[in-house]
Amino acid sequence: MTTLSRKLRSHTLSQKNNLGLTSNQKIFFSIFTLFINISLKEVHSILLVLLFMTSLTIWSGIRIKNYFKVMLVPLFFLIPSIAIIMFIRGTNIVFTINLLGIQLHVMREGINLGLILLLRALAGVSCLYFLILTTPIEEMIQSFRKIKLPNVVIEILFLSYKLIFDLADRAEILKRSLNSKLGFNSIKNSFKSISLFTSSLFVNSIDRSIKINKALDARCCNGKMPSPNILEEKKGINKKISISFLVLITFDLILIALKII
Amino acid sequence: MPGLKIRELSFSYDGTKILKNINLDFKEGEKTFILGGNGEGKTTLLEHLNGLLQPNTGDIYFGDQKITYDDSCLNKLRQEIGVLFQNPENQIVAPKVPQDIGVGPCNLGLTQEQVKNRINNSLKKLDIKELAERKTHNLSVGEKKKVCIAGLLAMKPSTLVLDEPLSSLDPKSSREVIDIIQNLNQEEGKTIIIATHNIGFASKIADKVIIMEEGKVKESGSPENILRKDILNKYSLKPPGLNMNKIHK
Ligand SMILES: Nc1ncnc2c1ncn2[C@@H]1O[C@H](COP(=O)(O)OP(=O)(O)OP(=O)(O)O)[C@@H](O)[C@H]1O
Numbered sequence: 001m002t003t004l005s006r007k008l009r010s011h012t013l014s015q016k017n018n019l020g021l022t023s024n025q026k027i028f029f030s031i032f033t034l035f036i037n038i039s040l041k042e043v044h045s046i047l048l049v050l051l052f053m054t055s056l057t058i059w060s061g062i063r064i065k066n067y068f069k070v071m072l073v074p075l076f077f078l079i080p081s082i083a084i085i086m087f088i089r090g091t092n093i094v095f096t097i098n099l100l101g102i103q104l105h106v107m108r109e110g111i112n113l114g115l116i117l118l119l120r121a122l123a124g125v126s127c128l129y130f131l132i133l134t135t136p137i138e139e140m141i142q143s144f145r146k147i148k149l150p151n152v153v154i155e156i157l158f159l160s161y162k163l164i165f166d167l168a169d170r171a172e173i174l175k176r177s178l179n180s181k182l183g184f185n186s187i188k189n190s191f192k193s194i195s196l197f198t199s200s201l202f203v204n205s206i207d208r209s210i211k212i213n214k215a216l217d218a219r220c221c222n223g224k225m226p227s228p229n230i231l232e233e234k235k236g237i238n239k240k241i242s243i244s245f246l247v248l249i250t251f252d253l254i255l256i257a258l259k260i261i
Numbered sequence: 262m263p264g265l266k267i268r269e270l271s272f273s274y275d276g277t278k279i280l281k282n283i284n285l286d287f288k289e290g291e292k293t294f295i296l297g298g299n300g301e302g303k304t305t306l307l308e309h310l311n312g313l314l315q316p317n318t319g320d321i322y323f324g325d326q327k328i329t330y331d332d333s334c335l336n337k338l339r340q341e342i343g344v345l346f347q348n349p350e351n352q353i354v355a356p357k358v359p360q361d362i363g364v365g366p367c368n369l370g371l372t373q374e375q376v377k378n379r380i381n382n383s384l385k386k387l388d389i390k391e392l393a394e395r396k397t398h399n400l401s402v403g404e405k406k407k408v409c410i411a412g413l414l415a416m417k418p419s420t421l422v423l424d425e426p427l428s429s430l431d432p433k434s435s436r437e438v439i440d441i442i443q444n445l446n447q448e449e450g451k452t453i454i455i456a457t458h459n460i461g462f463a464s465k466i467a468d469k470v471i472i473m474e475e476g477k478v479k480e481s482g483s484p485e486n487i488l489r490k491d492i493l494n495k496y497s498l499k500p501p502g503l504n505m506n507k508i509h510k
């Protein structure tokens with residue numbers, strides 16, 4: 001079965017490394033860029049981050065179609081919240097919507113702020129997607145261990161990773177099963193199916209977490225996750241700082257320079 | 262290697278009694294088969310054997326020691342008693358095959374070298390060297406099952422508790438797994454406890470057979486005495502088309 005979640009997971013696991021970066025470098029670069037991005041105020045710099053990160057991710061082997069699919073997820077949450085800002089910020093009215101006698105004014109400042117927020121949020125997400133979609137979880141965890149992140153945090157990270165993918169798989173399986181029972185053949189049935197889908201997904205996620213807990217218990221994990229990386233061959237890590245890393249850092253420096261000017 | 266004793270064990274899920282007053286003895290070095298239809302409580306019973314579930318009343322003894330459900334006791338128990346889950350999806354926790362097999366040994370605090378050795382031995386034992394490079398999420402169900410069995414063996418338990426070990430295995434793999442079980446039992450003296458509704462499998466290698474119904478132990482004895490037409494019919498366990506003349510060893 002090749003669901004989207006499986007495709008992405010296969011990809012991060014395949015360690016196809018078009019960029020020649022170690023995971024430490026990737027973590028450093030994406031977090032650093034994320035912080036710069038937060039402080040940026042000019043639309044063109046933010047756009048630059050978004051475009052650069054997106055093309056990096058796609059260049060490192062993610063299919064464009066899949067990338068935009070995962071980008072839809074944050075958009076789904078962003079658009080409604082940003083739409084509200086357009087009505088409540090500023091004084092210059094651009095146009096007015098008449099909704100059942102209530103006058104809703106869309107403001108110039110609101111539109112500007114909303115756009116910047118939207119772009120900045122997307123650029124931030126693209127930084128993190130670059131990290132998530134190109135780095136296997138084990139490598140990330142190993143790096144986190146190296147920088148002495150507390151164990152609890154790492155374990156929660158690993159478990160949530162496993163649960164998210166399990167959940168995505170379950171969602172795909174449920175959808176298939178409902179499809180095979182003609183669950184989406186009419187609007188009425190679709191509504192029924194969607195309610196079934198959500199409730200069983202919820203129950204499933206709880207059930208999965210209980211079962212993962214059992215599986216870990218059965219192998220003597222009393223609260224302590226084994227380093228999932230202990231068995232990995234140490235891959236010949238590029239000691240010399242690669243050219244690509246220098247290029248990426250230069251990009252960050254350019255951003256900072258743009259900001260200062 | 263001590264045996265396992267269950268005394269007056271009862272267990273309910275959300276107020277529904279699933280296991281009722283179970284008394285059982287699993288002698289060391291013996292292969293015990295627990296037979297029973299769907300939903301009669303086999304899996305629930307097996308999950309008690311290494312402390313994944315805790316009985317409402319009653320006790321389990323490993324050797325002379327009563328299981329107390331504190332960390333050190335559970336740790337020792339889970340090292341000694343390996344449980345194969347019915348559904349391999351629920352047992353796999355790591356993204357890659359060798360990692361998954363290594364999770365148990367890592368938790369036992371072995372060195373990297375020892376862990377690697379155990380992984381390789383398990384892979385060899387199950388003849389799944391070709392899976393060594395694979396990711397766990399896209400294995401076939403049968404392959405997952407084998408990986409789970411390998412993960413059990415890597416912990417070197419003295420007792421193996423197997424929930425439907427042959428389900429979703431093809432005939433060749435089934436034969437291999439039966440051979441492995443026989444080997445572990447005869448050469449290493451491991452105690453084997455298997456839950457199944459595969460009567461043919463039970464008749465091939467069982468030393469002792471138990472029949473469960475509605476959470477109670479209804480019959481218990483040697484395969485010659487239990488795997489008889491009248492008894493199997495009574496519990497609706499006789500598979501369609503099974504030739505009863507062929508069933509004994
Ligand atoms: N987590 C749970 N919560 C509530 N009831 C449960 C739970 N797990 C199992 N049961 C119920 O307990 C009973 C025994 O289940 P169990 O899984 O032990 O059966 P089984 O003998 O292993 O069946 P099968 O041959 O189908 O695997 C069933 O009626 C089942 O519905």
Ligand SMILES: [Mg+2]
Nearest residue numbers: 303304347424
């Ligand atoms: Mg069962």
